[in-house]
Amino acid sequence: MISSITKDHQRFRNIIKGRIRKDLRRFLTRGELIGREGKKAISIPVAGIDPPHFRYGDNDDSGVGAGEGKAGDQADTQGDGVGPGGDQEGKHILEVEVSLDELADILGEELQLPRIEPKGRKQITSQRDRYIGIRQTGPESLRHFKRTYRRALRRQIMTGIYDPDNPRIIFERSDKVFRSWKTVMSPQSNAVIIYMMDVSGSMGDEQKELVRLEAFWIDAWLRRNYQGIESRYIVHDVRAGEVDRDTFYRIREDGGTRISSAFKAARDLLENQYVTDEWNVYLFHFSDGDNSSESDSRECCQMLKEVLLPMCNMFGYCQVASAYGSGNFINVLHEYVPDEEKLITSRVNNKDDIYDSIKAFFSTGK
Amino acid sequence: MPNPSNSSRLTDELAKWRDIIVEYARMEELDFYETIFEVLELDQINQVAAYGGFPQRYPHWRFGMEYEKLQRQHRYGLGKIYEMVINNDPCYAYLLNDNAIVDQKTVMAHVYGHCDFFKNNIWFSQTNRRMMDEMANHATRVRRYIDRHGLEQVETFIDTCLSIENLIDPHSVFVQRQPRRGSKPTSLHEASQPTKYPAKSYMDRYINPPERLEDEKKTRTEAAAAKLNIPASPMRDVLLFILQHAPLKDWQADVLAMIREEAYYFAPQGQTKIMNEGWASYWHSTIMTNYCLRDHELVMYCDHHSGTLATSPGRLNPYKLGIELFRDIERRWNTGKHGIEYDRCEDMEERRKWQTMDPPEGRVVGKGSPGREKIFEVRAIYNDVTFIDAFLTPEFVDDQKLYHYRYDPNTGRMVVVNRDFNKIKQQMLYMLTNHGQPYIYVLDGNYRNRGELYLAHKWNGIDLQIKYAVETLKNIQKLWNRPVHLQALIDEDPMLFSFDGKQSTQQRIDEAIESPAIALD
Numbered sequence: 001m002i003s004s005i006t007k008d009h010q011r012f013r014n015i016i017k018g019r020i021r022k023d024l025r026r027f028l029t030r031g032e033l034i035g036r037e038g039k040k041a042i043s044i045p046v047a048g049i050d051p052p053h054f055r056y057g058d059n060d061d062s063g064v065g066a067g068e069g070k071a072g073d074q075a076d077t078q079g080d081g082v083g084p085g086g087d088q089e090g091k092h093i094l095e096v097e098v099s100l101d102e103l104a105d106i107l108g109e110e111l112q113l114p115r116i117e118p119k120g121r122k123q124i125t126s127q128r129d130r131y132i133g134i135r136q137t138g139p140e141s142l143r144h145f146k147r148t149y150r151r152a153l154r155r156q157i158m159t160g161i162y163d164p165d166n167p168r169i170i171f172e173r174s175d176k177v178f179r180s181w182k183t184v185m186s187p188q189s190n191a192v193i194i195y196m197m198d199v200s201g202s203m204g205d206e207q208k209e210l211v212r213l214e215a216f217w218i219d220a221w222l223r224r225n226y227q228g229i230e231s232r233y234i235v236h237d238v239r240a241g242e243v244d245r246d247t248f249y250r251i252r253e254d255g256g257t258r259i260s261s262a263f264k265a266a267r268d269l270l271e272n273q274y275v276t277d278e279w280n281v282y283l284f285h286f287s288d289g290d291n292s293s294e295s296d297s298r299e300c301c302q303m304l305k306e307v308l309l310p311m312c313n314m315f316g317y318c319q320v321a322s323a324y325g326s327g328n329f330i331n332v333l334h335e336y337v338p339d340e341e342k343l344i345t346s347r348v349n350n351k352d353d354i355y356d357s358i359k360a361f362f363s364t365g366k
Numbered sequence: 367m368p369n370p371s372n373s374s375r376l377t378d379e380l381a382k383w384r385d386i387i388v389e390y391a392r393m394e395e396l397d398f399y400e401t402i403f404e405v406l407e408l409d410q411i412n413q414v415a416a417y418g419g420f421p422q423r424y425p426h427w428r429f430g431m432e433y434e435k436l437q438r439q440h441r442y443g444l445g446k447i448y449e450m451v452i453n454n455d456p457c458y459a460y461l462l463n464d465n466a467i468v469d470q471k472t473v474m475a476h477v478y479g480h481c482d483f484f485k486n487n488i489w490f491s492q493t494n495r496r497m498m499d500e501m502a503n504h505a506t507r508v509r510r511y512i513d514r515h516g517l518e519q520v521e522t523f524i525d526t527c528l529s530i531e532n533l534i535d536p537h538s539v540f541v542q543r544q545p546r547r548g549s550k551p552t553s554l555h556e557a558s559q560p561t562k563y564p565a566k567s568y569m570d571r572y573i574n575p576p577e578r579l580e581d582e583k584k585t586r587t588e589a590a591a592a593k594l595n596i597p598a599s600p601m602r603d604v605l606l607f608i609l610q611h612a613p614l615k616d617w618q619a620d621v622l623a624m625i626r627e628e629a630y631y632f633a634p635q636g637q638t639k640i641m642n643e644g645w646a647s648y649w650h651s652t653i654m655t656n657y658c659l660r661d662h663e664l665v666m667y668c669d670h671h672s673g674t675l676a677t678s679p680g681r682l683n684p685y686k687l688g689i690e691l692f693r694d695i696e697r698r699w700n701t702g703k704h705g706i707e708y709d710r711c712e713d714m715e716e717r718r719k720w721q722t723m724d725p726p727e728g729r730v731v732g733k734g735s736p737g738r739e740k741i742f743e744v745r746a747i748y749n750d751v752t753f754i755d756a757f758l759t760p761e762f763v764d765d766q767k768l769y770h771y772r773y774d775p776n777t778g779r780m781v782v783v784n785r786d787f788n789k790i791k792q793q794m795l796y797m798l799t800n801h802g803q804p805y806i807y808v809l810d811g812n813y814r815n816r817g818e819l820y821l822a823h824k825w826n827g828i829d830l831q832i833k834y835a836v837e838t839l840k841n842i843q844k845l846w847n848r849p850v851h852l853q854a855l856i857d858e859d860p861m862l863f864s865f866d867g868k869q870s871t872q873q874r875i876d877e878a879i880e881s882p883a884i885a886l887d
Contacts, residue, residue, distance in 0.1 A: 003413060004422070004423075004425060004505075005412075005413040005416055005417070005429060005430065005433050007425060007430075008416075008425055008426060008427055008428075008429040008430035008433065009430035009433050009434060010430070011425070011426075011427040011430055011521075012427040012428075012430030012431045012433075012434065013430070013434075015427050049431070050428075051525050051526070051528040051529035051841065052529055052834045052837035052838045052841065053529060053530070053532055053803070053834060053838060054530075054532070054533070054803070054804050054806055054823070054830060054834065054835055054838050055803065055804065055830070055831050055834050056802070056803075056804055056828045056829070056830065056831060057828065057829045057830060057831040057832070063682075063770075063771055063772075063780075063793060063797065064682060064768055064769070064770055064771070064790050064793050064794050064797070065682065065768065065769050065770075065771050065780075065782075066677050066682065066686075066766055066767050066768045066769070067677065067767055067769070068767065069769065069782045071782055071783060071784050071785075073781060073782045094431075096434075097438065
């Protein structure tokens with residue numbers, strides 16, 4: 001029987017999920033959730049859950065506390081105090097923990113994203129033997145000594161042949177028990193996401209914030225769809241190099257842009273470390289679309305068509321608006337790489353566009 | 367008796383200790399209903415705690431929210447529930463199964479303190495002592511309504527009601543304001559009967575002409591109907607007024623009545639938090655240190671006792687304040703440190719040294735000293751507000767290092783303002799009065815003769831939070847079904863907030879705005 005509190009709890013969770021879904025566009029477009037994620041769960045501020053009451057305003061923040069200190073000292077670090085002030089506004093906002101999976105599910109439902117079908121090798125599973133059972137027969141090497149001993153001891157005591165002064169325990173065949181194993185099949189679908197970002201002079205903080213938001217949600221959704229997933233980060237201006245996650249979001253470079261350098265770096269990374277038959281590969285490139293030369297743009301298209309697209313599940317190109325750039329790269333892509341369903345482009349001019357951008361990337365279910 | 371499922375009886379060792387402790391509690395002249403202890407697992411105790419101490423409550427997501435909070439608290443090691451006790455006859459108390467024996471003993475002693483308080487404090491005298499059954503009945507009834515009307519509808523209605531569950535009048539249970547049952551009923555029907563003059567039957571139609579009777583009946587009915595919707599004096603029990611006059615369906619009225627009943631049941635616990643916890647801590651400390659503590663348990667007992675009484679930044683610990691104040695009262699009455707001369711004395715040094723009689727020697731049992739006698743009296747007739755008002759002294763404030771703090775907008779932090787006794791006492795009383803919630807009154811149920819509801823906030827220093835007030839007003843409108851108004855002082859301006867079901871408005875109250883039937887005194 002399900003206890004009544006479990007029902008109440010489930011109901012509460014459902015209400016929370018409903019609220020998050022309702023506010024999803026806001027969460028998507030404001031950086032509220034960034035930096036709140038733990039290993040598996042994310043703490044989300046949900047407003048307006050508690051029924052409103054008549055209550056005092058916060059124009060008189062005073063109270064009584066106990067402790068050391070003289071007039072003018074800070075009260076909240078020495079001794080205690082209580083008063084009507086401080087958390088008035090905060091109380092109405094409830095911090096709830098939602099697992100990243102749940103959040104991704106909400107994203108998926110709200111954006112009506114189809115679940116991703118890992119490409120072509122559902123059959124590949126890894127097998128692992130786990131010793132979780134006990135049985136009466138088995139090889140001697142798997143004999144469970146402790147249990148066998150206990151059974152023998154019990155039998156001897158029951159039959160009265162146990163002698164406390166000479167406590168010798170002799171196993172019989174019927175005493176012996178053995179460990180048994182079960183083979184667990186775990187489907188293997190590994191994925192790698194490679195984020196590439198243009199960090200040339202024309203990409204400002206605003207643009208990077210957009211990238212960061214977008215990448216957060218891409219991460220959330222892909223993590224929901226694959227068990228093992230790796231993220232790699234490449235930054236480029238005229239040269240490209242791999243960096244760690246923190247650097248990726250912080251780095252600031254000057255100089256021009258040569259997008260092909262990033263594509264080359266991605267290709268090298270894939271060829272060296274990710275044998276593409278076994279990996280679901282996702283490539284995302286963020287740029288303001290201001291490539292240094294037309295010839296380099298064409299080289300990029302060439303590489304896309306011949307090398308990168310065949311290797312990956314999807315190539316997402318996301319062009320953020322910049323005050324400096326021409327933003328021509330997206331047009332070049334459309335012109336030279338038409339009709340490639342693996343290539344998906346989107347423009348993000350401000351935070352509101354992220355919603356549609358995510359939708360565009362994943363609505364194909366690749 | 368609806369016992370919590372799967373609860374288990376006390377182990378032999380715990381039962382032995384219960385028998386010992388109950389004997390000491392009786393010896394100390396604590397007086398309580400029979401107390402039944404149940405041992406619960408962590409999950410079960412979290413469930414019971416989420417339900418406010420009861421094994422059964424009506425289904426509502428808010429309890430699930432509480433449950434999650436408790437679970438999370440425990441997971442992060444932020445808190446553990448040691449005890450829980452229900453004001454009921456018999457009293458029910460819960461022990462957590464994996465607590466150490468010394469904790470269980472402390473909890474039992476603590477629980478007997480609570481049970482004595484429940485039974486003897488006057489503010490609890492009107493509470494339903496069969497609340498455990500009543501809560502289970504509520505649960506059954508709400509479930510039935512959910513079956514009949516659907517979860518969404520019932521739940522939304524409960525949410526709406528919870529929005530105003532604090533609008534009750536805890537003092538009203540001691541006052542007979544409604545006409546007694548059996549006294550002359552003044553129903554609408556009776557009040558609308560026209561005056562009939564005595565007349566012989568053949569003269570009747572001339573002395574009491576039917577047209578006049580009809581007319582008079584009509585005007586009287588209207589007048590009576592209008593009058594029924596107007597409280598005789600500003601009415602704090604907004605819930606009752608809505609219950610009596612709002613066009614609620616039967617099931618809705620029943621749900622609202624349940625929520626009101628539960629609010630009244632819990633109200634005394636809010637009114638006596640400091641006293642109740644202080645009293646229970648006083649007794650667990652007395653019983654444990656005088657009788658029940660064993661050598662090897664000492665360190666653990668001290669650790670947990672001081673943990674319970676610890677003061678931490680941001681809150682005034684009711685356990686600590688309560689126990690210290692009870693001890694202070696006991697000391698003062700044992701040494702004659704009270705009376706009009708003491709109260710009038712303003713010299714701090716003299717006050718400190720004040721002693722007109724010698725304290726009793728040796729161990730005092732029960733009411734065996736003037737101090738003990740006094741604290742037994744205090745636990746019977748005071749609540750937190752009167753407790754602080756009567757017994758907080760400048761020496762106590764000084765000893766406990768209390769201070770008055772205020773938010774400093776420059777630094778964004780709370781800063782100590784001063785240690786002025788009067789200011790501190792005033793602030794504490796202020797926080798405790800009405801549990802730190804605003805006073806809201808019904809002034810008119812037929813405002814502008816249009817059946818609109820007129821509420822007023824009685825201002826006593828702090829403005830209402832406008833955003834919340836507007837949202838709450840919307841919920842009241844859902845119940846009242848006609849436009850609702852709230853009069854409140856905001857930034858020293860009298861304002862009228864209104865919600866007519868579609869639109870929220872606010873305007874300054876001036877001559878152009880009609881006054882309600884009665885005024886706020």
